[in-house]
Amino acid sequence: MSANLRDAVYLYDTTLRDGTQGEGISLSVEDKLALLRFLDTFGVAYVEGGWPGSNPKDLEFFRRAGDVPLQRARLAAFGSTRRPGSACDDDPNLAALLEAGTPVVTLFGKSWDLHVTQALRTSLEENLAMIRESVAHMAGQGREVVYDAEHFFDGYLRNPEYAWATLRAAREGGARWIVLCDTNGGTLPHEIERITAEVARRLDVPLGIHCHNDSGVAVANSLAAVRAGARQVQGTINGLGERTGNADLVTILPNLALKLGYRLVPEPQMERLQELSRTVSERVNRPPDPFHPFVGESAFAHKGGIHVSAVRRQPETYEHVPPERVGNRRRVLVSELSGASNVLYKAREYGLELDPETPVVRDLLRHVKELEHQGYHFEAGEASFELLLRRALGLVPPFFTLEGFRLTVAKGGPDGTPGPDAEATIRLRVGSERIHTAASGNGPVNALDHALRKALLPVYPTLASFRLVDYKVRVLDGQAGTAARVRVLIETAADSTRWGTVGVSTNIIEASWLALVDSVEYGLMKMQVERPGNWAVSTG
Template identity: 45%
Template sequence: MVKIYDTTLREGAQGRNISFTLQDKINITLKLDEFGVHYIEGGWPSSNPKDLEYFKRIRDYALRNSVVTAFGSTKHKGNSIHSDPSLNAIIDAEVEVATLVCPASKFHAEKVLKIDAQTHADMVYDSITYLKAHGIDVIFDAEHFYLGYKLDREYALGILKVAREGRAMAIVLCDTNGGSLPQEVYDATKCVTSNIRGEVGVHCHNDGGLAVANTVFAVIAGASQVQGTINGFGERCGNADLCQVIPTLELKLGIRTISRGDMYKLRHLTRLSRYVYELANIPANPYQPYVGEYAFAHKAGIHVDALSKTVEAYEHVDPALVGNVRSITVSELSGRTSIVMKANELGIEVGEDEPRISNALKEVKDLECKGYQLENANATLTLILLKHLGKFEKFFEVQSWKTVTEGKDQEVVAESSVKVKVNGETMYEIAEGLGPVHAQDLALRKSLVKYYPEVKKVSLTNYKVSVIDTGFGTASTVRVYVEFSDGKGSWATVGVSTNILEASKNALIDGYLYFLHKAKGIIR
């Protein structure tokens, strides 16, 4: 087994634009414990009051799988061991395990810390034994080890031996600058695991885009502890992404990683990833391996055709194993199989030899040629398929519309009128809004609620405009993208026109038509 050491709450929080509240840190701790990581680095108690308070609060929770660790540096060269604030803050945090960091590099000792070799060794040994004397086990993070190993191998190995003599429970080799190559990491790690007894871990940064690869190579070389963060959050370019490392070790190498768990726990990985994104207030990376929204999304026609015959053709693992789902994207690059599989997703059984499939595919390609992007506008695409497959219901028809914006008394007023035919009755409604699109939406909703009161549940959650052919200046065609939600699910539509209000109107109409088809059970 390889032990997983999560440092999202400390190293991950050092990433740009990432900040966790105290409650966020507690909630993430509970999720990580539920998932089954071995160690959760809660923070650096001497660095800020929030982290110090975290260690007080987390004692109130009984964790089942994980051990919370406190992070700190070895003693400062100018401090006595008993008066060092970093070490004493760790003691005050009342943890069972601490992680101490110090360079294992002669270059950093001389150029950054400005200490000689003996002082360097004493700092490491004295700090570890001091915490050990207070009943705290110590993980030693050998900062800059891989660089130090390249510059002066014996010096770097010597620091590790000092840490082991101090009875550190584990020695973690750090690629702190993130510039090492996988073969370099393998060779250096193999040297350590062959010459220094006890548990060896690895901690990689992603500055060269190789943090995950370097971590895997270290494990192959004998490392039995992996440090990283959920979603790869961290300083500069981030750290090794545990959402990639864990399934790679489990599914590719057959190495267990999750404490007292089984393969079923991997199915919570995608949910864990998105939960941490949510608390970090960072948009989820849809292209993230294993857990991203597009990780198992298939678009090219030949890919989808092969996939329909055997999923192994274009999927390296079953998405369900990590809690993700397969999706088929329909676009101008699609073939007939893509249309069939998309229809099946909607609950419409249709064969590839169905002539209407060709007509639907032709319309998709024609629309994309005009500037539509349907791969994310799932509702607009669904309506196209429904029309060609004979499943479309005309719940309403917009017969005419007018939207005006008027400036008066230093205020701007937007007003929209709409004439809509619903169930044989012609409805005429007028509404004012904060802007022309808002006015359009309010007028359309007013005309629908008499017969379809459920539309009150629908809200617009996003609205974006893109210029398609910028060469025509203000006469350019624009694409309007609108997202909707009814509190249970979300969907998106797209409209294209040289008139931004017409494009918006078309996207709004599609949004309500899709909702009604779903509400009435025509599609699932």
């Protein structure tokens, strides 16, 4: 099916409900309210807030969500059809859905006869009545009813006539949308497309699609359903959800909008897609996936020299969409696989224009490959590479020179506390001024960090804003035992800026020192370049 710009697809986000069913995922009421506001401003058409009949948290969320002014999104409450053998007026779940006060109510019902007889333990006719009457009850109360046909594809493949009957019951009850659900996540794209197209031809109610990712094809299934006629796509941000997750709206949205030409959200909001993905990751306390399509840090990262050379001339050669369209950016990595193009690209990124024929480029590239062979990893320590480049060009001021340091480690602190106590004595020179100081810490690296700061703070006051936020050690050759070469990665932050540095040695203290010095010098260099009023140097 070809699409044009007049075609609209409605995003239905269920991160706040179905997403929280994923293992290890929990959102507070404040989290859910904050995400509701973000999803609304982003332009999502429907936001499913939760199941008000299932827990006190969702009841509180809906009570407070009524005071949130929504500009674009319609809030939905989720729940089941009435219980077998009961009346809609007496059903507590339906009463809770109405009490939630949302303009949209999403009801799920059984489409697979196996579930009707084995899970609900009722008759096929009673299930049809439950669907018809529950939908009519909600529609009669002025609610827009979205009917989720649970396990529809499994049911259709095994008993198509009964699966059809459940859809007709929802239509007769007055459903505004009928959503075909691949609840087990086991259906493949060609089946989804064929069955959705058959339903679209025979049913005069707008269709939606809801896919789980148990077979790893939830995104592909959702796209196939849209091609076949579905105009509502349900899913979660970052694919959160039960078992292996739901269809990932962060991947579905740009594919539909940028590849197939559908209208889903206001066009300027597409540039906030990475921000949306990371905001949800932060709320659920999960690190962003660097390999996430479209929005991951590695989605537009180029490493091979041939690739980088091509991208410098024409980005389309290795980028399927411009990264800026989804709020991302192009990254060129430097490693042993690099060519001169990588160095030239990074230099331009740092504001430096280099002649490709200058010996500095060849010499630096050779040096980088040697260091990577030793165990350096400049992808994770880009600040160390920038320093390497600027040092080769003579552009790094001599902030300080180490003359020597000494470390002592004792078991138990001087105050009688258990554990190791470390003290570092350091001698260095700043210009003609010699500085000799000592500091303690809860380990040798921590003591060195304290001693270096203590020595340099009077000279460079801006160092007080530097924070060591991550420290990683990796043994590069475990078979060498305690003589193995180690790689230390340090991440440092100042204000909203972060940078990574790397050091390698057979001595973990020396590797840490190399990464630590790069961290300090890089930060001082950036302060000198970007905020010249915030740094000072004393030459004695």
